[in-house]
Amino acid sequence: MKPDPHGLRAGVLDALSSDDVPPSLLKSACLLRRDAGFSLPEALAVVSRRPALACGLQDRGEIGLGLRGDFVRVREVAGQSVVREVFVRGRRVA
Structure with missing residues (x-):
């Protein structure tokens, strides 16, 4: 396992969110x-x-069954995450 200098794996990180720069969440997950x-x-x-x-x-x-069905299909290209498709309520919107 990689070093964890910020303690992120120690249970101090509950969630990340953004209403200002939503694409930053994909980058954060990566x-x-x-x-x-x-x-x-x-x-x-x-x-x-x-x-x-x-x-x-x-x-x-x-x-999951009975859930809203919002998701993003992503591909990694040259170390960067590139959004390929966006689905809202199970329907492709982009």
Whole structure:
């Protein structure tokens, strides 16, 4: 496991959110994975499921039966995350 100088793996990070620069969340998840040793599901939960639960939104933040179905399809290109498709309520919107 990679060093964790900021204590992110020590349970001090509950969630990350942004209403100003939403694309920063994708970058944050990638950095948590790369620099703090989070697994991909752990990193994505920090920017999706956990913020949703913190706001009382039980129907989003993960993919599952009966849930809202918002998600982004991403591909890594030259070390950068590139959004390929966006789905809202299970329908492609971009």
